Amino acid sequence: MPSPARVLKAKILGLLGLAAAVVLLGVALPRVLPAFHQEPLALGLIYVVIALGLNIVNGQAGQFSIGHAAFAGIGGYTAGAITTAFGPRLFEWSDQTVSLSGCGPTLLLCAALLTGGLTAGLSGLLVGMPTLRLRGDYLAIATLGFGEIVRVVITNTPALGGALGMHGIPRVASFPVIATAVVLVILVCRNIATSVPGRCLVAVREDEIAAESLGISTTRAKVSAMTLSAGIAGLGGGLLAHHLGTYNPVDCSWIKSVEFVLMVVLGGSGSITGTTVAAVFLGMLPGEMLMLSQFPLLTKVTGNKMVLYSLLLIVLMLVRRQGIAGRWELSLDWLRGLGGKLAALLGGGARG
Amino acid sequence: MGPLSHAAPPERDGDGALLQLREVTRMFGGLAAVKDLDLAVPAGSIFGLIGPNGAGKTTVFNLITGANPATSGHVLFGDHDITTQPAYAINRLGVARTFQNTRLFKTVSVADNVRTAASWQAGYGWLHGVLQGLVYARREADLNATVMALLEAFDLADKAREQAQSLPYGEQRRLEIVRALATRPRLLLLDEPAAGLNATETNELMQLVHRIRDERGVTILLIEHDMRLVMGICEQIAVLDHGIKISEGGPADVRGDPQVIAAYLGQQEPEHAPS
Numbered sequence: 001m002p003s004p005a006r007v008l009k010a011k012i013l014g015l016l017g018l019a020a021a022v023v024l025l026g027v028a029l030p031r032v033l034p035a036f037h038q039e040p041l042a043l044g045l046i047y048v049v050i051a052l053g054l055n056i057v058n059g060q061a062g063q064f065s066i067g068h069a070a071f072a073g074i075g076g077y078t079a080g081a082i083t084t085a086f087g088p089r090l091f092e093w094s095d096q097t098v099s100l101s102g103c104g105p106t107l108l109l110c111a112a113l114l115t116g117g118l119t120a121g122l123s124g125l126l127v128g129m130p131t132l133r134l135r136g137d138y139l140a141i142a143t144l145g146f147g148e149i150v151r152v153v154i155t156n157t158p159a160l161g162g163a164l165g166m167h168g169i170p171r172v173a174s175f176p177v178i179a180t181a182v183v184l185v186i187l188v189c190r191n192i193a194t195s196v197p198g199r200c201l202v203a204v205r206e207d208e209i210a211a212e213s214l215g216i217s218t219t220r221a222k223v224s225a226m227t228l229s230a231g232i233a234g235l236g237g238g239l240l241a242h243h244l245g246t247y248n249p250v251d252c253s254w255i256k257s258v259e260f261v262l263m264v265v266l267g268g269s270g271s272i273t274g275t276t277v278a279a280v281f282l283g284m285l286p287g288e289m290l291m292l293s294q295f296p297l298l299t300k301v302t303g304n305k306m307v308l309y310s311l312l313l314i315v316l317m318l319v320r321r322q323g324i325a326g327r328w329e330l331s332l333d334w335l336r337g338l339g340g341k342l343a344a345l346l347g348g349g350a351r352g
Numbered sequence: 353m354g355p356l357s358h359a360a361p362p363e364r365d366g367d368g369a370l371l372q373l374r375e376v377t378r379m380f381g382g383l384a385a386v387k388d389l390d391l392a393v394p395a396g397s398i399f400g401l402i403g404p405n406g407a408g409k410t411t412v413f414n415l416i417t418g419a420n421p422a423t424s425g426h427v428l429f430g431d432h433d434i435t436t437q438p439a440y441a442i443n444r445l446g447v448a449r450t451f452q453n454t455r456l457f458k459t460v461s462v463a464d465n466v467r468t469a470a471s472w473q474a475g476y477g478w479l480h481g482v483l484q485g486l487v488y489a490r491r492e493a494d495l496n497a498t499v500m501a502l503l504e505a506f507d508l509a510d511k512a513r514e515q516a517q518s519l520p521y522g523e524q525r526r527l528e529i530v531r532a533l534a535t536r537p538r539l540l541l542l543d544e545p546a547a548g549l550n551a552t553e554t555n556e557l558m559q560l561v562h563r564i565r566d567e568r569g570v571t572i573l574l575i576e577h578d579m580r581l582v583m584g585i586c587e588q589i590a591v592l593d594h595g596i597k598i599s600e601g602g603p604a605d606v607r608g609d610p611q612v613i614a615a616y617l618g619q620q621e622p623e624h625a626p627s
Contacts, residue, residue: 002489011485188482195481195488196471203468206457213417213451215443215472215535224478327459 018183026179038175040287045178046239047283049185051263051275053232056189058261059270060198061225062205063132066257067143068233070150071120073252075234076241077160079116080169083108083242093170095245100172109172113181113238120234121227128226133219135208139226147254154249165248166241173242181239185232189272192228193329201225205270233260262309266316267323274325282309370395370571371416371447371539376425378408378415378595385411386595388425393539393588398565398572400586402579402606404615408595409575410452413541416573417449418442429539444472448537450528452544452575458517462508462527465516466499469534499534506530506560522553526560533564540564542574546581554578558585583607591615 025045030038054068087093091105100106123146131142155163192198200221203211208218241247250256263282267274286305316323369392378386386408393399401409414420416427418439427435434442457465474495480487503509506526511519516527525545532540542561546554558581564570576582582589583603591599591606593615599606606612 002486002493004486007486007489191482191484192478195484195492196474196476197478197481199464199468199471202460202464203457206460207455209419210451210455210457211468212439213419213443213449213455214469214531215440216468217438217440228478 018187021183022176022179025182026176030175036291037284037288040284041280042175042178042243043287044280044283045182046173046236046243047260047263048182048276048279049236049239050233051260051267051279052185052189052272053229053234053236054260055229055264055267055270055272055275056192056201056232057222057225057229058264059268059275060193060205061201061222062269063222063226064137064140065143065226065229066140066254066261067127067147067150068230068260069254069256070143070147070252071124071230071233072237072240073150073154073247073249074123074237075113075116075120075231076237076247076251077116077154077166078119078234079112079238080166080241080247081160082112082115083170083172084166084168087170087172093172095168095170099174100177105172109177109242112242113235116238116241117231117235120237121231124230124233125223125227127230128223132222132226143257144254147252147257151249151252154252161247163249165246165250167246169241169245169247171242171245173239178239178243181235185235186272186276188232190329193272197221197224202270259309262313265323266312268325268327269323270327271323271325271329273328273330274323278324368394370430371573372426372428373412373416374426374428376412376415376422376427378411378420379423384595386415386422386592389592389595389597391590391597393571393573395538395571396565396569397587398561398574398585400582400589401573401575401592402577402582402589403592406594407592407615409592410543411595412592413449413543413575416442416541417447440472443535443537446536446538447541448532448535448539449541450525450532450543450545452547454524454528456516456524456528456531458515460516461513462516462519463499463503463512465527465531466502466534467495469531470495470498473536502530502534522549522556525549525557529560529564533568533570537570539571539573542572542576544575544577546576546578554581557581561585 029041033041050068050072053071054065057063057065083093086108087105090108093105100109127142127146128139131138154160160166192201200211200216203214203216204218204221211221212218237247240251259282263279264275266282267276267278285308289305289308371391371393373389373391376386376389377384389412391412401412403409411420415422416434418434418437418441421436425435426433429442429445429447432445434445434447437445457468460468474491476487476491480491500509500512503512506529508523508527508530511523516524519527525548529540529542529545545561546557549557561572561574562585565572574582574586586603589601589603589606590597591609591612598611598615599609601609
C-alpha cells in the first residue's frame, strides 16, 4: 500500500518536472530559437493540443471523428468572443497586446479558454450521445456533417464576423501560455491512459462486445471520451484564436479536421508521444516550407502542402502502417533503460 | 452499485437455483432460435448445456448475458430479473462469460487484459484518473494486487507483460477465463472452453473448471462439444435441439436418453422402419 508521504513526494517531483518543462518550452526555447522558426513552432504546439484531444476519441477509443476542427472552432469563437467583449473594457487589451501582465488578465484568459473548452465539450456531448450508441462509422458521418453545419452557421452570422472571420481578438496567447496548456494537456492525456477510464477506452477499441461483457458501459465510455476530446480541442481553438488574433470559418471545415486526423494517424493512433511529435511536425511544416520557397527550385513543391500531406500518408501506409510511434510511449522507465544501455555500450566500448 | 429495484419477479420455484430461465424465447425474424426454455442452474453446480450445431446454445448465453436479450420470458439471476438489463449491468450483478472464439483485447498486455476487467470495481473514475492523487495510488495498488494474485493462481504471472495475442492458443483461452473471473462473478458461462485444445490441455481445463468452482464457489454453466469433458465434469446437463430442451438430468440419464441419441445421430424414419 503506497504511503501518503511517498505519493506526496512523487507528486511534488512531478509538479517540479512539469514546471521545468513549461519553462523550457515556453521561456527558454523561444529565446534560443531563431525568430522565423517561432511562429511555426507556436502553431505546432497549439496543434498538439487539438491533436491530443482528437487522439482520445480516434486513437484510444477507436472511434472516428472528422469534426475536430469544428470543435476547435467553437472553442476559439467562444473564447475569442469573451475576451473581445471584456478584455478592452477591463484591461485595455487591444488585438496587438502580446503580453499578459497581472492576475486579472490571466484569469480572464483562463476563464475564456475554459469556457471555450466547455462549450466545445458540450457540443461534443450533443453529437456523441445519439451516434455513439451505434457501432461503426456513424460518428464519422455525424461529425463530418456537424463540422459543415458549424462552418455554414458561422459564415452566415454577421455577429461572429461572417465569412471574413472574427477579428480583433486580443493576441495574449504567447509562448508561456501555449506551453502551459500543452504540458497540462499532455499530463491529462497521460493520466487518463494510465488509469481506469483510459483502459476502458482501449477495451472499447479492441472489442466492444467483450468490454460490455466485463461490466464496462461502452456507450458511457465513448460519450465521455467524445466530450473530453471535443473539450480539449476547444481549448486548443481558444489558444489559436488568442495567438493569431483572428478565427476564420474555413478553419472549422472538414479539410482542416482531416489535418488533425493526419497528425494522429501519422504519429501512431493512441500514442500520446507519436501524436505530439506529428502535430509539431505537421504544424510547423507550412511555415517552414515558406522559408524554403526562397529557393526558386523548391517553390513548386512547397506551394501546395496538401500534395506533401498525401505523399506522406502514402509513404506511411506503405512503410509503417501503425504510424511513427505505433502504440509506443516515451516514459521515464524507457529513458532509464536507454541510459543503462548507453552506459553499457560506452563501458564495453572503453574496455574493447 | 446499490440494489436494483424491479417489478416483482414471477414467483420462484426450484429453491437454491442461482440462475433461472422461465419460458424464454428468442426470435430472429420468424425463426425461434430458443423456444419456451425453462432452465434452473443450482448454485454451486457445474451445469452443462449441449446439443447439435445450431441448437441455440450460444443464443442462450447471449440472452443470459444481455448481448441479445430474450424476446419473451424471464431470466432471473438470484433475486434480480435480468431479462432486459444491459450486458454491462448483468456483469456487475455477477455474471461473467467467455466467448466461442476468444475475444481478448489482443494488442493489450496480459496483465492489462485482467486489469481492465477488474476496472469497474476499482472504485474511481475520470476525476481521480486525471488527478492521480492518493485515491488513485491506493486503488491502483489494490487493483494490481488483485491482478497479480489472479495471474499467479492461473500460471500466467510470468507472461504478465506480454501481448495477449502473442500467447499460445491454450493460454489465450485460459486468460479469457481469468479475465472473466476478474469481474468477481457468482456465475461463469463458458462457451466451448475446450474448442481447439488437445487432450492434455482439455484435461488441464477440466481441473481448472473444478478448481474455479471449488476454490472460488463460482457456479459454472458451460457449452461444450467435447463429450468426454461434459460427461466428466458436469453434474447436471440440459440438451437443446432446435431451440427446445429435449432432455435434462445427470450425465448417465442424458447419455441413455433415446431423444438425445436421436438428436445427435438422427432418427430412423417410420416408413423405413424394419418390418
